[in-house]
Amino acid sequence: PKPTYRHDYRPPAYRVRHTELRFDLEPGATRVRARLHVERHPERQAGEPLVLDGEQLLLTSIAIDGQALAEAEYALSDTGLTVLRPPERFLLDTEVEISPRENTALEGLYLSNGMYCTQCEAEGFRRITYYPDRPDVMATFSTTVVGDKATLPVLLSNGNPVERGELPDGRHFVTWDDPFPKPSYLFALVAGDLQKVEDRFTTMSGRDVTLQIWVEKANLGKTDHAMASLKRAMQWDEQTYGREYDLDLFMIVAVDDFNMGAMENKGLNIFNTAAVLTHPHTATDATFQRVEGIVAHEYFHNWSGNRVTCRDWFQLSLKEGFTVFRDQCFSADVNSAPVKRIEDVAFFRTAQFAEDAGPTAHPVRPDHYIEIGNFYTLTIYEKGAEVVRMLCNLVGWEAFRRGSDLYFERFDGQAVTIEDFVDCMAEASGLDLSQFMLWYSQAGTPEIDAHGEYDYANAEYRLTLRQRTPATPDQPEKLALHIPIRMGLVGTKSGRDLALTLDGKPLDRDGVIHLREAEQTFVFTDVPEAPVPSLLRGFSAPVQLRFPYGREDLAFLLANDSDGFNRWDAGQRLAMLALDDLIAAHRNGVEKVMDPRVVEAFRALLERGSKDKAVMAEMLTLPSEAYIAEQQPLVDVEAIHAARTFVEQSLAAALSDDFLRLYEENRSDIPYAPTPEQIGQRSLKNVALSYLMAIEDEQAVALAHQQFEADHNMTDVRHALTLLVHSSRDDLADPALRAFGEKWAHEPLVMDQWFAIQVTRPQTDALERVRYLMGHPAFSLKNPNRVRALVGTFANQNRINFHRTDGEGYRLLTDVVIELNRLNPEIAARLVTPLTRWQRFDEPRQELMKGELERIRAEKLSPNVYEVIEKALA
Numbered sequence: 001p002k003p004t005y006r007h008d009y010r011p012p013a014y015r016v017r018h019t020e021l022r023f024d025l026e027p028g029a030t031r032v033r034a035r036l037h038v039e040r041h042p043e044r045q046a047g048e049p050l051v052l053d054g055e056q057l058l059l060t061s062i063a064i065d066g067q068a069l070a071e072a073e074y075a076l077s078d079t080g081l082t083v084l085r086p087p088e089r090f091l092l093d094t095e096v097e098i099s100p101r102e103n104t105a106l107e108g109l110y111l112s113n114g115m116y117c118t119q120c121e122a123e124g125f126r127r128i129t130y131y132p133d134r135p136d137v138m139a140t141f142s143t144t145v146v147g148d149k150a151t152l153p154v155l156l157s158n159g160n161p162v163e164r165g166e167l168p169d170g171r172h173f174v175t176w177d178d179p180f181p182k183p184s185y186l187f188a189l190v191a192g193d194l195q196k197v198e199d200r201f202t203t204m205s206g207r208d209v210t211l212q213i214w215v216e217k218a219n220l221g222k223t224d225h226a227m228a229s230l231k232r233a234m235q236w237d238e239q240t241y242g243r244e245y246d247l248d249l250f251m252i253v254a255v256d257d258f259n260m261g262a263m264e265n266k267g268l269n270i271f272n273t274a275a276v277l278t279h280p281h282t283a284t285d286a287t288f289q290r291v292e293g294i295v296a297h298e299y300f301h302n303w304s305g306n307r308v309t310c311r312d313w314f315q316l317s318l319k320e321g322f323t324v325f326r327d328q329c330f331s332a333d334v335n336s337a338p339v340k341r342i343e344d345v346a347f348f349r350t351a352q353f354a355e356d357a358g359p360t361a362h363p364v365r366p367d368h369y370i371e372i373g374n375f376y377t378l379t380i381y382e383k384g385a386e387v388v389r390m391l392c393n394l395v396g397w398e399a400f401r402r403g404s405d406l407y408f409e410r411f412d413g414q415a416v417t418i419e420d421f422v423d424c425m426a427e428a429s430g431l432d433l434s435q436f437m438l439w440y441s442q443a444g445t446p447e448i449d450a451h452g453e454y455d456y457a458n459a460e461y462r463l464t465l466r467q468r469t470p471a472t473p474d475q476p477e478k479l480a481l482h483i484p485i486r487m488g489l490v491g492t493k494s495g496r497d498l499a500l501t502l503d504g505k506p507l508d509r510d511g512v513i514h515l516r517e518a519e520q521t522f523v524f525t526d527v528p529e530a531p532v533p534s535l536l537r538g539f540s541a542p543v544q545l546r547f548p549y550g551r552e553d554l555a556f557l558l559a560n561d562s563d564g565f566n567r568w569d570a571g572q573r574l575a576m577l578a579l580d581d582l583i584a585a586h587r588n589g590v591e592k593v594m595d596p597r598v599v600e601a602f603r604a605l606l607e608r609g610s611k612d613k614a615v616m617a618e619m620l621t622l623p624s625e626a627y628i629a630e631q632q633p634l635v636d637v638e639a640i641h642a643a644r645t646f647v648e649q650s651l652a653a654a655l656s657d658d659f660l661r662l663y664e665e666n667r668s669d670i671p672y673a674p675t676p677e678q679i680g681q682r683s684l685k686n687v688a689l690s691y692l693m694a695i696e697d698e699q700a701v702a703l704a705h706q707q708f709e710a711d712h713n714m715t716d717v718r719h720a721l722t723l724l725v726h727s728s729r730d731d732l733a734d735p736a737l738r739a740f741g742e743k744w745a746h747e748p749l750v751m752d753q754w755f756a757i758q759v760t761r762p763q764t765d766a767l768e769r770v771r772y773l774m775g776h777p778a779f780s781l782k783n784p785n786r787v788r789a790l791v792g793t794f795a796n797q798n799r800i801n802f803h804r805t806d807g808e809g810y811r812l813l814t815d816v817v818i819e820l821n822r823l824n825p826e827i828a829a830r831l832v833t834p835l836t837r838w839q840r841f842d843e844p845r846q847e848l849m850k851g852e853l854e855r856i857r858a859e860k861l862s863p864n865v866y867e868v869i870e871k872a873l874a
């Protein structure tokens with residue numbers, strides 16, 4: 001497979017004005033007839049060939065303006081069809097045959113549990129018909145779906161239904177018109193035995209929109225939260241961005257087999273059941289919140305993605321970074337804003353930092369790819385969102401909103417670039433954003449080394465910042481970035497933020513300094529008392545910032561920082577210092593001793609309490625093993641696990657009365673609701689229970705058991721079950737697991753949780769369980785949710801067992817990746833990720849991991865897996 005380069009972009013030679021499709025649905029042989037209204041691009045010469053993409057299609061007829069083409073007039077290959085000398089303007093008719101039943105890659109048209117559905121982004125449409133399958137070709141679509149009326153009573157596509165009728169042989173049809181020009185990646189079709197839940201929304205200009213969520217009958221009771229989230233999102237986008245919905249109908253469909261969370265097809269969003277269905281007894285608080293965020297994300301794409309789309313796939317972050325930023329702000333507004341930020345940053349610093357430091361690191365706007373399906377990454381999505389957030393903070397919300405209005409007005413109906421977006425922001429704010437553009441082209445996580453000095457005699461504080469971005473694959477040298485750093489100086493006497501004067505002027509209200517050079521010193525004057533600096537407040541830039549804080553400084557910030565995010569971060573940094581010592585002790589075989597200052601800081605935190613219980617729960621949560629690993633020069637899996645367990649147990653032993661009180665205070669019998677208050681309360685209670693169970697005394701065991709048996713809601717049941725299953729006592733684990741598994745055998749999404757809980761057990765039998773459960777009737781390698789729950793969870797979240805020194809964890813993952821390379825390359829290429837991070841581990845593990853990567857390389861590989869393996873072994 002050959003790479004595609006960003007610099008090779010050329011506008012298409014031909015445009016498609018209108019696309020007419022007709023599907024005759026049959027599992028093994030679906031007929032697709034396409035009529036494309038084609039015309040030459042005005043800027044391109046006459047007589048150029050028309051290049052259409054097409055894969056795994058059987059062409060049965062082709063004609064131009066009603067005239068069948070002779071064989072010499074076109075050329076067919078594995079990847080497409082070329083019409084050699086087309087006229088200026090013409091109708092192209094093709095007919096192909098495809099097999100949805102054989103489609104296990106879940107790209108294009110496939111069957112999921114008896115229903116037909118599509119996934120076209122990025123390049124799935126070429127598995128449906130011959131087409132210029134690129135986002136800068138935008139056409140209106142008219143789609144007729146024909147199917148068996150008994151088994152496929154519901155036939156859906158984009159836009160509005162305009163005609164329906166009966167056909168011979170028990171078949172029927174519906175025709176859909178989508179009046180908005182769209183690229184092929186936003187096309188969708190769904191057909192099956194589905195039921196709908198309906199609601200309405202009136203837009204700000206008075207359009208009455210019908211909202212429908214389509215599900216299998218058994219899931220009818222699980223759509224309330226998604227529907228409520230959709231209405232909230234529609235209203236939020238009107239109020240916040242002035243964007244309203246543009247069709248009379250908005251549909252969501254839930255499907256079992258889906259590679260991603262969801263897809264923003266125009267007027268017909270298709271969702272993974274895991275990203276849309278909820279019920280208090282089957283879904284946890286985290287799932288409720290995830291559903292809310294994804295429903296909003298896909299809805300927001302209607303403007304940031306659909307009305308204005310990407311010129312080419314290198315611009316993917318144009319729609320994804322902006323839309324993730326929009327959904328993050330939405331979730332922050334309708335829930336606890338500080339907790340949303342803490343959760344997002346904790347995840348980002350673990351997973352995106354790891355991506356940026358590994359062999360698949362790439363810029364927010366890549367320069368080349370082999371398989372675009374491999375670029376739906378944390379860098380494109382989450383780092384892209386951080387870059388948009390920095391833009392918003394740099395220009396201020398008002399200018400950002402003006403820039404956004406300008407962008408949507410100027411480019412409505414077009415396929416554009418990241419420059420087009422940033423130019424609107426520059427124009428609306430009058431700021432020069434040229435240095436800022438480096439955030440889009442440079443890969444890697446910038447590292448900032450900071451140090452400060454207080455000059456008592458002159459009442460000055462000098463802060464020196466040095467930035468450096470490490471080399472990444474094919475980017476050895478990096479330039480200095482424009483990095484906004486929000487900060488404060490907290491007076492050690494007053495415990496308050498001191499007024500900041502920089503260069504004789506008060507620093508702006510937000511307290512942002514701009515680092516633009518490799519090294520810069522900022523001199524703050526009129527600093528009346530010695531301060532502790534609070535840097536990178538709210539995680540104002542996606543960087544790794546180091547400052548030589550002492551433990552007293554961190555305990556002080558944990559207690560006094562006015563920025564909630566940095567209060568949390570101070571606690572994390574404090575825990576990290578203690579963990580570092582314990583990791584060293586473990587490695588050197590020295591007895592571990594708990595740092596009393598950490599215990600005292602936690603005690604003070606527990607005594608102070610907090611209004612926002614969810615924030616409190618976050619503050620009491622230790623950094624994850626994955627985050628700790630990310631902070632180490634070389635990952636010592638056992639030492640990290642031992643150190644973290646030791647800290648948890650030490651805190652539990654020293655503060656068990658406080659945790660017990662916290663648990664009791666936050667118990668509640670009121671009926672479940674996914675409100676921020678209830679969610680915060682449950683998190684805090686469950687954090688307390690985790691600490692209590694860390695020492696597994698009789699009382700803790702009894703509480704966990706009671707909570708499991710009470711069966712009040714899935715959040716509490718799942719948490720209790722996890723603690724029982726992860727405890728050292730199989731007499732607790734086995735019966736609880738059995739009861740849960742039997743009760744939920746008919747609910748695939750709950751069985752996913754049952755799988756995940758077992759395979760994250762720290763006990764040494766975890767790996768054997770994975771192998772055993774792969775034979776469980778509820779498991780299937782063909783369903784991405786099952787694969788993620790069982791194999792993905794094991795490889796990513798059970799670090800001590802996945803990294804077993806006998807290499808069995810690596811072997812297991814490799815076996816699965818090899819199978820999936822044939823069945824579903826997109827999922828295979830994602831699943832292999834942990835093995836690609838081999839550089840981070842000790843020699844023997846490196847050898848084992850590379851050996852497994854070589855075993856994969858020896859297979860006949862899909863482009864997806866090929867690209868990842870080549871990078872990992874480069």
Ligand code: B3K
Pocket residue numbers: 121122259260262263264297298301320373376
């Ligand atoms: N745009 C889709 C991504 C689908 C890509 C699959 N290869 C989901 C989203 O970001 O909303």
Ligand code: ZN
Pocket residue numbers: 297301319320323
């Ligand atoms: Zn998206």
